[in-house]
Amino acid sequence: MTFSRPGFRHPGLAANEAGFYLKDYEGGISTLCAGCGHDSINGAIIQACYESAIPPHRIVKLSGIGCSSKSPAYLLSRAHGFNSVHGRMPSIATGANMANRDLLYLGISGDGDTASIGMGQFIHAVRRNLNMVYVLMNNGCYGLTKGQYSATADKGSVGKKGEPSQLESIDLCEIAIQLGAGFVARSFSGDKRQLVPLLKAAMSHSGMAFIDVISPCVTFNNTPGSTKSYHWVREHSEATNTFDYVPFRQEITAEYDDGASQLVVLHDNSSIRLHKTDSSVQVTDRRQAMNRLEEYKEKGLILTGLLYIDPESRETHEILGTTREPLNTFGKDELCPGSAALEKINEGFR
Numbered sequence: 001m002t003f004s005r006p007g008f009r010h011p012g013l014a015a016n017e018a019g020f021y022l023k024d025y026e027g028g029i030s031t032l033c034a035g036c037g038h039d040s041i042n043g044a045i046i047q048a049c050y051e052s053a054i055p056p057h058r059i060v061k062l063s064g065i066g067c068s069s070k071s072p073a074y075l076l077s078r079a080h081g082f083n084s085v086h087g088r089m090p091s092i093a094t095g096a097n098m099a100n101r102d103l104l105y106l107g108i109s110g111d112g113d114t115a116s117i118g119m120g121q122f123i124h125a126v127r128r129n130l131n132m133v134y135v136l137m138n139n140g141c142y143g144l145t146k147g148q149y150s151a152t153a154d155k156g157s158v159g160k161k162g163e164p165s166q167l168e169s170i171d172l173c174e175i176a177i178q179l180g181a182g183f184v185a186r187s188f189s190g191d192k193r194q195l196v197p198l199l200k201a202a203m204s205h206s207g208m209a210f211i212d213v214i215s216p217c218v219t220f221n222n223t224p225g226s227t228k229s230y231h232w233v234r235e236h237s238e239a240t241n242t243f244d245y246v247p248f249r250q251e252i253t254a255e256y257d258d259g260a261s262q263l264v265v266l267h268d269n270s271s272i273r274l275h276k277t278d279s280s281v282q283v284t285d286r287r288q289a290m291n292r293l294e295e296y297k298e299k300g301l302i303l304t305g306l307l308y309i310d311p312e313s314r315e316t317h318e319i320l321g322t323t324r325e326p327l328n329t330f331g332k333d334e335l336c337p338g339s340a341a342l343e344k345i346n347e348g349f350r
């Protein structure tokens with residue numbers, strides 16, 4: 001059953017620079033459990049798209065299967081959408097992106113969807129540095145199928161039923177950094193102040209922007225012994241940096257404390273102004289990013305914020321040297337250049 005929102009909008013609410021209201025970015029009413037972290041992330045995505053003034057019809061929302069993957073029903077009802085099979089979102093995103101590079105690809109997945117059945121798909125999309133925003137709603141369990149541990153559940157973490165998790169957990173941020181994602185961040189569904197600017201920066205980044213958002217499952221994995229519960233994450237998270245996202249059209253008037261801030265310019269000339277909690281933190285250094293993640297894990301802490309960024313990142317189309325034009329804009333002449341052109345191509349293979 002689909003629950004749709006009433007068309008009413010508060011007359012006092014302002015339109016963004018593209019002329020759209022917050023309402024234009026909303027979707028159907030959520031059917032997730034009350035208090036589910038995924039709903040907060042969806043709210044942050046809606047806010048980030050509205051503030052970034054991206055026309056909704058320029059966005060493609062994609063997902064797999066799971067409570068998290070139901071999210072595209074709850075946001076961006078005016079965007080293009082594809083709800084794929086379990087774990088297959090990255091290949092659908094790859095195909096669509098190859099056909100039309102002009103749209104913003106927003107993939108939403110769960111830790112079960114990505115770290116188990118979809119792991120092979122995930123790592124290859126990352127390795128190709130596909131130009132997309134990949135939001136992982138990470139609750140450490142399979143919410144939709146009643147709370148079994150997922151591969152991101154920490155060893156020793158205790159869910160609602162059964163034994164503590166016996167296996168090593170997979171850290172998808174480390175994998176993303178290692179395999180070449182140009183933008184990797186971790187956040188918490190309960191921290192909108194951090195998550196919204198992270199999403200806006202991710203949308204401006206060219207290449208794979210992966211955000212692992214810890215998102216408690218209130219029904220199956222919000223127990224005192226779970227490392228993905230609201231209580232645990234609030235008590236054990238540490239931000240690597242706080243930052244502002246500065247859109248290109250805005251004048252950049254950064255005030256820096258010596259040695260404590262860093263400006264990272266993104267491909268569209270927007271920028272991220274980082275305020276580092278520790279001035280030795282170098283987010284553009286891949287090895288440091290990996291070490292930092294491990295260091296905090298050893299201390300039993302969850303490191304949040306922007307973990308790694310490569311401002312020189314080259315996305316799939318740049319690597320492959322493909323055409324700038326979306327394939328659906330090609331006419332007969334481009335698609336069929338004639339036998340002389342074909343002969344020339346064939347000549348190159350002889």
Ligand SMILES: Cc1ncc(C[n+]2csc(CCOP(=O)(O)OP(=O)(O)O)c2C)c(N)n1
Pocket residue numbers: 065066067068069086109110111112113114117137139141142143144145150217
């Ligand atoms: C091919 C296939 N295998 C298994 C399932 C059963 N299944 C549905 S959702 C899911 C896991 C969902 O976990 P996650 O991606 O973490 O999402 P959550 O529900 O926790 O948000 C599984 C195993 C399925 N739908 N399809």
Ligand code: SF4
Pocket residue numbers: 031032033035036037038067068139143144216217218219220
């Ligand atoms: S079962 Fe868990 S993940 Fe699914 S909607 Fe409920 S709280 Fe969210």
